[in-house]
Amino acid sequence: MDKLSLTGIVLALAALVGGSVLKGAGIASLWSPAAFVIVIIGTIAAILLHTAPAVFKRAFQIVGWVFSPPASDREELINQIVEWSNIARRQGLLGLESQVTRQDDAFLRKGLQMLVDGVEPEQMRRMLEIEVEQQEKHDLAAARVFESMGIYAPTLGIIGAVLGLIAVMKNLADPSKLGHGIAAAFTATIYGIASANLLFLPIAAKLKSVIHGSSGEREMIIEGLIAIAQGENPRNIESKLNGYLH
Incomplete structure (x- = not known):
């Protein structure tokens, strides 16, 4: 077993999830x-x-x-x-x-x-x-x-971000949906x-x-x-x- 690789992937996930939590975005925002x-x-x-x-x-x-x-x-x-x-x-x-x-x-x-x-x-x-x-x-x-x-x-x-922004643009009349849509x-x-x-x-x-x-x-x-x-x-x-x- 390559312990460095295993440690690396665990740290990668921890960095991503931990960074999201520390930035205030929360884990749910990653899904x-x-x-x-x-x-x-x-x-x-x-x-x-x-x-x-x-x-x-x-x-x-x-x-x-x-x-x-x-x-x-x-x-x-x-x-x-x-x-x-x-x-x-x-x-x-x-x-x-x-x-x-x-x-x-x-x-x-x-x-x-x-x-x-x-x-x-x-x-x-x-x-x-x-x-x-x-x-x-x-x-x-x-x-x-x-x-x-x-x-x-x-x-x-x-491409996914652009498609998401297109969907946001369609809801400009409803400001309550803009923040969630952009995120x-x-x-x-x-x-x-x-x-x-x-x-x-x-x-x-x-x-x-x-x-x-x-x-x-x-x-x-x-x-x-x-x-x-x-x-x-x-x-x-x-x-x-x-x-x-x-």
Whole structure:
């Protein structure tokens, strides 16, 4: 569980609600079905038009990474790779065959299988890098779904405010309705700006960070496997991979 993300979203809600109360607007002023429909439903409609189905589906598959990113222990992974290099030095690359089925990660399993099969190091590098590149490209496109939502939401908030003001203008003959109508109109603007800056854009940024971290870990795996294939000394492999810890 990413405690920073959880704390962030709690503080965001507290800032919004607390600010409304401290300013004297009250909590009730933050609720507007009309603003919700225009801004939130409108943003979802826009993103559905904007995004390919596969990308949209992937976006909501990975959104959980904001609070629970994929488990990662680079130090343990480096130790594992060094252990494999020791096995390869003692028993040859075929000695790693028993390690293949023990790996839960499909990428790691594929790389080890290539080692066992005797794939040339440069060919192995190209094949694995293509997989990393394509996975990163696909996941970043999914993260940009939330970035786009953060762009659309404020604009739709302005549209909601304008629509609200149009409704107010129709009631100019009744001054008792003007104050409430203007306040309700600007609620849509709050929905748009707050959802973009406290939710959608931070989610996109966090997902991008997680995705880049995952790609960096896979690059480390590639370097380790290539070093094993080239018969490098285990100590040299460990020293090289330790650079990925920073």
